[in-house]
Amino acid sequence: MAALINVPSKARRGEIIEIRTLTSHIMETGFRHTADGTLVPRDIITGFVCRYNGAEIFRADLFPAIAANPYLSFFTVAKESGKFEFEWIGDNGYSSTASASITVG
Numbered sequence: 001m002a003a004l005i006n007v008p009s010k011a012r013r014g015e016i017i018e019i020r021t022l023t024s025h026i027m028e029t030g031f032r033h034t035a036d037g038t039l040v041p042r043d044i045i046t047g048f049v050c051r052y053n054g055a056e057i058f059r060a061d062l063f064p065a066i067a068a069n070p071y072l073s074f075f076t077v078a079k080e081s082g083k084f085e086f087e088w089i090g091d092n093g094y095s096s097t098a099s100a101s102i103t104v105g
Contacts, residue, residue, distance in 0.1 A: 005086060007100040011078035019050065019058075020073045023088050023096060029064040045090040048072060053082035078104045 006020040023045070030042025044066065050058040058074045081104045088096045 003086065003088070003096060003098040005084075005098050005100045007084055007102055008078075009101070010103045010105065013078060013080075013104050015078045016075050017078050017102075018073060018075050019084065020071070021048075021050075021086055021098075022069060022071045024069050025088070025090070025094075027064075027066060027068040027070070031064070043091050043094075045070060045088050045094065047089040049087045049089075050074070051085045051087075052076060053080065054085075078102060080104050 003021060003023040008017050011017050025045050026043065027045065028040050028043040030040070032040045034040060042064065044064055045062050047062060048058075048060045048070075049056060057076050060072060062070060081102060084100045084102065086098045086100075088094070
């Protein structure tokens, strides 16, 4: 699935920066039924992890009440130039990744 990532391309060392992510996923709760009464199987994103130069800086556990196309926003301190890696994990073996770079001066 597609993901939109918003990370500043440049920051000053020690600056607090905001990171925003939006991923595309339908998020079926497993509680809905089709018109003929068949239960729609659960299919949600259950976890999100962000790593900054390999070190985990943010983690979230997600549950059936989360909206489709989940949006997450969080803050971190720009310490050094490098790469942010994002991973979404879900039901039925779902996994999606994205990355973004930052230059710290």
